[in-house]
Amino acid sequence: MSGLSRDDVAHVAMLARIHLDENELDTMAGQLDQIVEWVGQISEVAAADVPPMSHPLPLVNVSRPDEVRPCLTAAAALSGAPANEEDRFAVPRILDED
């Protein structure tokens, strides 16, 4: 497992949609490099033929009857919205200007 460079952190921050300023990038790169190396020891654990696990009592095909149930009204769903218009969430532009 290679370490985490400052460029790596900048790229990943972009993927995670978090804008980091120059100082944050510096600090975070140092801290994360250390952490990544520490968690990288996971590769030393022999586990090739071991199945992965996510639940102690794995549940399969959990479903419910296909019946309509009460749900949030539009007003309730929009109640926390930074901006809304005509019963819809109003969002900043998603297309580039060209």
Next chain:
Amino acid sequence: MTKTELCLLTAAQMSQGLIAGDFSAQELTQAHLDRIDDLNPALNAYLYVDAEGALATAREVDEARQAGQQLPQLAGVPVAVKDIACTMGMPTTAGSKMLQGWMPPYDATIVAKLKAAKMPILGKTNMDEFAMGSSTEHSAFGPTRNPWDLDRVPGGSGGGSSAAVGAYLAPLAIGSDTGGSIRQPAAVTGTVGTKPTYGGVSRYGVIALASSLDQIGPCARTVTDTAMLHEVLGGHDPMDSTSLQAPVPPVLEAAKNRDLTGMKIGVVKELSGDGFQAGVLRRFEEAAAELVALGAEIVEVSCPHFTAAMAAYYLVLPSEASSNLARYDAMRYGLRLGPDGVDSPSAEQVMGASRAAGFGDEVKRRIILGTYALSSGYYDAYYGQAQKVRTLIARDFEAAFEQADVLISPTAPTTAFKLGEKLDDPLAMYLGDLATIPANLAGIPGMSIPVGIADEDSLPVGLQVLAPATQDQRLYAVGAALEAALNDRWGATMLDQASHLALTQPYDSQEAGA
């Protein structure tokens, strides 16, 4: 009874007192609200107090009781809720600027259960932001202080709930535990906390950190009180597809029976030794000896893959968190602010700026770590491998539970550390979780109970009990038996031993003649 005396009661005593008519639910709730007014400024355990709502519930309970109606056992007994569970009519912030002032349009299932049990909800307690932390120092709204020593942390991420209960600002509190966030705060504040079997309590309406690790659980001052709250919270929820189709384990009954004869108790070799404070180990070993005196047999067990548990956890958690926190995108709820000096910012720019401003350092660290671990080319090596290590840890537990009915360890390697001590070194902070993390990875239940104070610093020490998945009641049998034996030996309860500290002493401005 004075207001203070009311707050010093256990939940069980409050329930009995209400039924007997010794005091009213409104008196009981008001007593707590007054005490919160007095002490919360110094502790910062509560982020929000709902005096009106709590008193309204209390009034309903009093009227129902007067009319001779049947009421649930904990009706009228107040409770505090960690700010991670959605509560209509109150803000739910998860300790973050991202959700500052957010009013959820629905209740979490566990909140609906508290309301159905007619328990006045006093307010929301402080926590590390989005439950990421072990000290409550990562809250966006200031740290909570430990009632035993105001310069020290109350543990995390559920420090607000543990401090509230430990300072008698509530008899019961809701916490959440992803890597120890109920158990470790219980240990460092001298209180009790349980993480139920994964799937035992609904996660619907609980702000998600790591969906395969999170569990809501009860916090209180005694094992019996914890059991009573556990029974209110547990059970299948069709709104949570990871919820178990099984009845709540008989935890209250087990807390009453406390029969340990012939029980085999395993001490985990890997959760002791170097890295554990001497005073913590001393109290732990004495407690183990107490269990033998009660009729149990101690066996040593080894769980060799526990040495990889931390690495696995700090891969699984950030990975799942990066996915769960992607929803805070400034589009539908939460903080939105545009990047400075950009005229017509794109949605992505607004996201980037909002998330930069809304999330604190620890949250950013973990999201970036998780995004990296899940990114193309790294998924199998990191997250995939970590999920396999989980299976190995679960198998270690299975093998251990063939030799023992429960396992014990110190809950945390040290007593409460000082505020600021570990803030500059994230790794040092993470290492404090080594004893609690394995239970979350394997999904098994765990509890912390207080077993005394450490000689070096007179601060609380917690002992952790672990049981096989779905056998939560074993925790309560062992916890209640040990608690009773220790209280006998001390001639007092754990929290009585904090009497040298002003905060847990009776405080009542009327009583003091002020």
